[in-house]
Amino acid sequence: MNVDAAPLLVADSIVKRFSGITALSDVSLQVGAGETVGLIGPNGAGKTTLFNCLLGILRPDGGRVVLDGTDLTNWPIHRRSRAGFGRTFQRIELFAGMTVVEHLLVAARARRGNAHLWKDVVGLDRPTADDREDAARTLELLGLTDVAERPIEALSLGRGRLVEVGRALMSEPKLLLLDEPSSGLDRSETAELTETLEVVNRERGTAILLVEHDVEMVQRFASRLYVLDFGTLIAEGPTRTVMSDPSVRRAYLGESNVSDSGVGEAV
Amino acid sequence: MSDLISYVIRGIPFGCVFALVAVGLVLTYRTSGVFNLAFGAQAFVSAAVYYDTRVRHEWPIVAAFLLAVVVVGPLVGFVLDRFIFRYMRSASELSRLVAALGLLVAIPQMVQLWFGQSPSFGVVGIWPSSQGSDFAVYHWGQYALNGDQVATLIATLIVGVGLTAMFRYSSIGLRMRAVVESPRMAELNGINADRIGTFAWMLSSLIAGLSGVLLAPLFAQVNANNFTILIVAALAAAAFGKLSSIPLTLFGGIALGILGGILAGYLPTNSVIAQGLRPSLPFVVLFILLIFSPALRRARETKDPLAGVDPPPAGLAAVERSRGLTWSTRIFGVVVGLAAISFVMNDKYWLLLAIQALVLAVIFLSFTVITGMAGQISLCQATFAAIGAFATAQFAHAQGTPVMLAIVIGAFAAALIGAVLAIPVLRLGGIYLALATFAFALMFESIFVPLGWVGGGASPVRVARPVIGPVDFAGDRAFFFLCLAVLIIMSFLVILVRSGATGRFLDALRGSETAAQAIGINPTRARIVAFALSAFIAGLGGGLYASMAGSAQPADYAYFYSLFFVVLVVTLGSRTVEGAINAAIGFVIIQEILKRLGLSASWEPIFFGLGAITYAKNPEGILEAQKRRSNAFVQRQFDRFKRGAPEPAPAQPSSP
Numbered sequence: 033m034n035v036d037a038a039p040l041l042v043a044d045s046i047v048k049r050f051s052g053i054t055a056l057s058d059v060s061l062q063v064g065a066g067e068t069v070g071l072i073g074p075n076g077a078g079k080t081t082l083f084n085c086l087l088g089i090l091r092p093d094g095g096r097v098v099l100d101g102t103d104l105t106n107w108p109i110h111r112r113s114r115a116g117f118g119r120t121f122q123r124i125e126l127f128a129g130m131t132v133v134e135h136l137l138v139a140a141r142a143r144r145g146n147a148h149l150w151k152d153v154v155g156l157d158r159p160t161a162d163d164r165e166d167a168a169r170t171l172e173l174l175g176l177t178d179v180a181e182r183p184i185e186a187l188s189l190g191r192g193r194l195v196e197v198g199r200a201l202m203s204e205p206k207l208l209l210l211d212e213p214s215s216g217l218d219r220s221e222t223a224e225l226t227e228t229l230e231v232v233n234r235e236r237g238t239a240i241l242l243v244e245h246d247v248e249m250v251q252r253f254a255s256r257l258y259v260l261d262f263g264t265l266i267a268e269g270p271t272r273t274v275m276s277d278p279s280v281r282r283a284y285l286g287e288s289n290v291s292d293s294g295v296g297e298a299v
Numbered sequence: 300m301s302d303l304i305s306y307v308i309r310g311i312p313f314g315c316v317f318a319l320v321a322v323g324l325v326l327t328y329r330t331s332g333v334f335n336l337a338f339g340a341q342a343f344v345s346a347a348v349y350y351d352t353r354v355r356h357e358w359p360i361v362a363a364f365l366l367a368v369v370v371v372g373p374l375v376g377f378v379l380d381r382f383i384f385r386y387m388r389s390a391s392e393l394s395r396l397v398a399a400l401g402l403l404v405a406i407p408q409m410v411q412l413w414f415g416q417s418p419s420f421g422v423v424g425i426w427p428s429s430q431g432s433d434f435a436v437y438h439w440g441q442y443a444l445n446g447d448q449v450a451t452l453i454a455t456l457i458v459g460v461g462l463t464a465m466f467r468y469s470s471i472g473l474r475m476r477a478v479v480e481s482p483r484m485a486e487l488n489g490i491n492a493d494r495i496g497t498f499a500w501m502l503s504s505l506i507a508g509l510s511g512v513l514l515a516p517l518f519a520q521v522n523a524n525n526f527t528i529l530i531v532a533a534l535a536a537a538a539f540g541k542l543s544s545i546p547l548t549l550f551g552g553i554a555l556g557i558l559g560g561i562l563a564g565y566l567p568t569n570s571v572i573a574q575g576l577r578p579s580l581p582f583v584v585l586f587i588l589l590i591f592s593p594a595l596r597r598a599r600e601t602k603d604p605l606a607g608v609d610p611p612p613a614g615l616a617a618v619e620r621s622r623g624l625t626w627s628t629r630i631f632g633v634v635v636g637l638a639a640i641s642f643v644m645n646d647k648y649w650l651l652l653a654i655q656a657l658v659l660a661v662i663f664l665s666f667t668v669i670t671g672m673a674g675q676i677s678l679c680q681a682t683f684a685a686i687g688a689f690a691t692a693q694f695a696h697a698q699g700t701p702v703m704l705a706i707v708i709g710a711f712a713a714a715l716i717g718a719v720l721a722i723p724v725l726r727l728g729g730i731y732l733a734l735a736t737f738a739f740a741l742m743f744e745s746i747f748v749p750l751g752w753v754g755g756g757a758s759p760v761r762v763a764r765p766v767i768g769p770v771d772f773a774g775d776r777a778f779f780f781l782c783l784a785v786l787i788i789m790s791f792l793v794i795l796v797r798s799g800a801t802g803r804f805l806d807a808l809r810g811s812e813t814a815a816q817a818i819g820i821n822p823t824r825a826r827i828v829a830f831a832l833s834a835f836i837a838g839l840g841g842g843l844y845a846s847m848a849g850s851a852q853p854a855d856y857a858y859f860y861s862l863f864f865v866v867l868v869v870t871l872g873s874r875t876v877e878g879a880i881n882a883a884i885g886f887v888i889i890q891e892i893l894k895r896l897g898l899s900a901s902w903e904p905i906f907f908g909l910g911a912i913t914y915a916k917n918p919e920g921i922l923e924a925q926k927r928r929s930n931a932f933v934q935r936q937f938d939r940f941k942r943g944a945p946e947p948a949p950a951q952p953s954s955p
Contacts, residue, residue: 087817113819125817127810138803142819149828152799153792196814203818 040065040100040239041207046085047094048078055081056092056263063207066237070244070254070271074283077260079243080122083211086241087119088112100206114143118205118238120196122212126184132195133180136167139202170198173235174228190221194228201232207239208232214246222246226253251275259283305442306564307557312448314556315455316514317581318549320529321536322462323506325548328537330475330499333384333395334730337402339530341504342511343523344406345372347414349512350521353423364425364512372508373501380500385493387915388483394915396676396730401866403530404859405908407523408901414521424516426450447516454513458506459549466545475499527858531741532556532581534734538588555584579745586738589731590723624937643779650775652887657782658847660883662840664789666868667879669833672802673826674809676733676869678861679720679740680837685856686713686743687838689753692760692851703765706842713838714831721830725823740858748853759850782843789836790876796832805829863904866911872920881922 041063048056056078063069073079084090086097088109097105104112113119127135140163141147151157171177174194179187184195193213200208210229214222226249233240244250250257250271257274259267261283267274274280320338327335335341349367352358358366379402387395426446437444444452466472477485478492486492511526518525532555539551559580643653662684669677690709694700700708724735748754764773765781772778796802804825807815812822845851871885872878889903910921917924 089813108821109816110819110821113817117817119817121814121817125811125814127807127814129810130806134803138807139818141800141803142807142815145819146821146824147800147804147828149796149801149832152796152801155795155799157800158798199814199818 038101039063040067041086041241042098043082043086043095044098045095046082046092046097048081048085048090048092054263056085058095059260059263059265060095061258061265061268063239063241065206066233066239067256068233068240068242068254070242070250070257071260072244072247072250072257073260078263079260080211081263082260083209083243086209087117113203113205114145116204116206117209118200118203118207119209120193120200120211120213122215124189124192124196124216126192126195128184131181131183132176132187132198133167133171135184135195135199136170136202137163139199140166143203167202170201173201173231174198189216190218190225193217193225197228197232201236201238205238207241210240210242210244212244213242214244214249222249229253247275302564303561306560308442308444308560309563310557310560311553312444312451312513312517312556313559314553315451316510316517316529316552317532317536317555318552319455319458319506319510319513320533321540321548321552322458322545323503323510324533324537325540325542325545326462326499326503326506328542330478331380331384331388331496332392333387333399334392334734335402335503336396336399336530337379337406338503338507338533339526340403340406340410340523341372341375341507342514342529343521343526344375344410344511345508346511346515346521346526347410349425350422350515351414360425367512368505368508372505374504375508376500376502376504377497379504380497383912384500385496388492388496390915392730393674393676394918396733397866397869397914398912400676400678400733400862401870401908401911401914403908404862404866404911405905407526408904408908411523412899412901412905422515422518422520424450425512447513451513451517454509455549455553458509459545463545471495471498527741528581531585531738534738535581535585535588538585538592538734541592555581558584579742582738582741582745586735586742589727589735589738621934621937623941624934627937640783644776647775650779652891654775654779654782654847656883656887657779657786658840658843659886660880661782661786661789661843662837663864663868663879663882664786664793664876665833665835665837665840666864666873666882667793667876668796668829668836670865670869671874671878672797672805672809673829673833674805675826675829676736676865677830677833678733678737678858678865679743680833680864681856681858681861682740682743683713683717683834683837684841684844685748685851685853686716686834687841688762688845688851688856689748689755689760690838691842691845692755692762693752695762696760701766702763702846703767706765706839706846709842710835710839713841714835717834718827718831721827722823725826725830737858737861740861744853744858754853755851759852761850762845762848764846778847782847785839785843786880789839790880793836793876801825801828863907866904867907869914870907870910870921872923874918874920874923878920878923 039062041061043059043061045058045060046056047054047058059078059082061069061071061082071079071082081090085092088104088107092105095105096103099112099116102115104115107115127138130138137159141157141159147157168177168180171180174197176191176194176198179191184192187195197208197210197213213225213229217225229240230253232238240253242250242254254271257268257271258265259274259277259280266283267277267280269277320342324335324338327333327338345367348371349363352366353360353363383398383402384395387398424447426449437446437449466476474485474490474495475498477488477490478495483492485495510529514525514529515521533552535555536548536552539554540546540548562580639653643650662680665680665683666677669675669680687706687709690712691702691705694705694708695702698705720736720739724732724739727735749756764771764778766772767781770777772781804815804820807818807820808822808825816822841856844855848855867886868879868882871882886903889906890900893900893902913921
């Protein structure tokens with residue numbers, strides 16, 4: 033598909049090989065500003081590899097990653113984050129020993145760059161009132177205000193994932209990458225999360241790229257889809273069109289034709 | 300050419316012993332996930348038992364060998380597994396390392412209590428000597444091997460082939476490999492992980508005992524220090540085998556021995572550097588291997604996938620206290636502190652002890668930064684103190700710099716070296732970082748300290764007490780207040796850094812490195828800063844210590860103290876400033892108590908070495924854990940005392 037304005041994220045013919053095995057061959061993907069895009073594919077299709085190439089956890093063997101006009105193919109992870117990437121994790125990654133609001137405050141500070149020892153020594157680098165207000169607003173948006181001062185260990189998985197979303201939002205990302213956010217959540221928790229993400233997208237204009245197994249969630253949430261299989265893109269386009277594409281149904285949903293209601297796959 | 304070959308031949312038996320210990324190391328690492336730094340110490344146990352029975356009590360070879368290697372060796376392994384490491388299988392790699400460190404500190408001291416500290420010469424090997432001469436010597440052309448060397452070769456061959464075959468072909472080898480991956484998972488599949496673990500520990504301890512008995516005659520005496528060299532050489536060989544391949548490990552050990560033989564033959568004997576280089580070869584090799592081996596750099600800490608089912612440690616006690624109680628505690632602390640000060644002011648002896656405690660507390664604050672805040676175990680903090688002390692001495696003595704300024708310069712020198720060291724070392728995670736700092740500490744001690752412009756050569760460089768402006772701190776009372784001021788300033792520095800952005804970034808990195816990176820924290824930068832700050836504090840303390848003692852004595856900063864300080868601070872509490880101060884007071888007071896009771900000073904490292912094993916249970920330190928427990932009780936009494944004040948709602952964690 034063609035995007036008239038320069039898209040927010042351009043991944044241009046990404047290639048990744050692991051000792052002879054080609055995990056990604058020439059995969060290109062674009063996300064426009066404020067757009068919600070899904071990336072789906074069966075297990076082993078290369079979704080996570082692509083995700084890691086975008087975030088800088090893996091270096092691609094070919095191709096470019098451009099965010100908002102800046103080529104950051106060879107940037108380290110933390111610089112990409114400051115450039116506008118936010119993310120959540122498939123296996124939840126929180127800071128043990130911190131409270132919920134501290135997660136958000138440290139992210140707010142990290143957005144502004146490196147710590148300076150001399151500033152700490154003179155006590156100049158404490159969380160600002162602005163940061164606290166910002167954190168309170170984000171907690172409100174995610175419905176976490178009541179647990180703000182709780183240690184993170186006391187939260188359920190579903191709310192923990194919301195803390196991850198909040199932490200990512202505090203660095204004011206242009207693009208939020210979500211790695212299987214529904215994994216480990218039950219049906220109602222997933223629905224709640226989807227709703228919250230829709231609000232985030234609507235109210236903050238944050239573009240969201242979603243790697244997801246739960247087809248139901250993707251269908252509901254993403255306006256556009258990319259489908260990976262064996263390291264190549266086999267389909268892309270508006271969600272409705274892609275989901276009815278026979279080759280997608282074959283690759284992703286299995287040979288036997290499954291009705292739409294039965295495809296919600298719990299991971 | 301024939302020189303070279305004879306040097307090589309001389310090196311091979313050493314290489315074989317290195318290889319044996321390395322294989323034992325890999326064996327325990329692969330089956331219990333413990334990087335057993337105490338292995339050298341276990342070898343020392345068997346060597347001491349063999350020496351005692353064979354030489355002092357003149358037992359026959361076979362009996363002495365059976366007792367030292369076949370009985371005592373596995374017995375030590377059995378005890379370590381049953382009472383310590385069995386309970387740590389799913390603990391973090393770091394806490395297992397701390398436990399092994401504790402044993403490394405404690406075991407040689409325990410042996411020396413019984414065996415004696417004096418060097419024991421006249422060591423005999425396990426090869427029967429031929430008539431008329433002390434050694435059986437076997438000639439082969441122009442080259443010769445003595446019986447002990449032959450015994451070493453044969454033993455290495457048997458162990459190498461036997462272990463490789465066991466791992467490859469036997470069912471117990473297969474089960475061992477399963478236990479390494481995940482003990483809990485293996486148990487779910489019906490493998491008795493406990494029994495496998497015990498077997499592996501006994502087997503590897505047997506090998507450790509064997510190598511101890513084989514090594515002693517090569518060094519011609521039984522001495523705990525030789526076994527430190529042994530463990531480092533073995534670590535280098537194990538690193539060469541990437542901690543998994545037994546044939547590669549064997550090869551690495553033997554190659555290291557040969558390299559040592561060649562160096563011993565060809566290096567000039569009149570240069571201080573060359574003299575230092577020879578014994579420190581294993582450290583240099585380990586350091587280089589760790590820094591430059593891409594395989595090790597990529598190797599992430601292996602973690603039991605089911606390890607996360609244990610509940611996380613509780614928060615610090617200070618966080619859970621009410622404001623009123625916190626202030627009451629502080630006021631109480633100040634009152635006790637003032638009482639203590641007025642006491643030591645009137646007692647010359649206790650004043651000196653108090654100064655020692657203050658200076659040590661400054662050095663221990665460096666652990667609050669590197670271990671408490673950055674979550675890394677550094678085994679070269681005494682080396683940073685040494686750098687501070689030697690720089691202070693050299694600047695004050697040779698350049699005539701004012702002493703206080705020289706101490707600050709020394710601290711900056713330590714910080715600089717710390718930062719430079721951190722850049723390559725920090726790419727290695729957790730356990731490898733600890734090993735690299737250990738290698739650095741040993742390297743510094745054997746190569747740099749003997750140099751005239753560092754350690755002062757034959758006699759240590761004298762350091763005066765500082766004079767600042769009109770105030771002369773030569774008197775002990777004045778010096779006490781100077782040290783107190785430095786400690787207070789450094790404590791506030793640490794507290795400020797911890798609550799500032801640097802501390803919060805380090806907290807985040809400790810919680811989850813990947814997530815911290817994902818919000819824009821540069822992990823390398825944050826950790827280099829922590830390392831340099833910690834080196835700065837240690838260097839400052841080292842300079843003060845030299846000024847206290849009157850000279851920069853290399854023996855005051857020996858590598859042993861790096862290890863001992865780690866276990867001491869970690870046992871008592873590395874997370875808080877209070878913990879560092881407690882550790883310093885504890886160190887001095889226990890030393891004093893042992894002295895008054897007429898007990899050996901060895902009891903202190905034994906006590907804290909074994910205490911470090913509790914780290915797995917209380918990563919915040921036993922005093923901190925105790926404090927948390929008594930906290931609730933005191934808080935209740937406090938609330939009752941306030942009477943009528945509403946009970947504060949306890950922070951009940953909601954269950955998910």
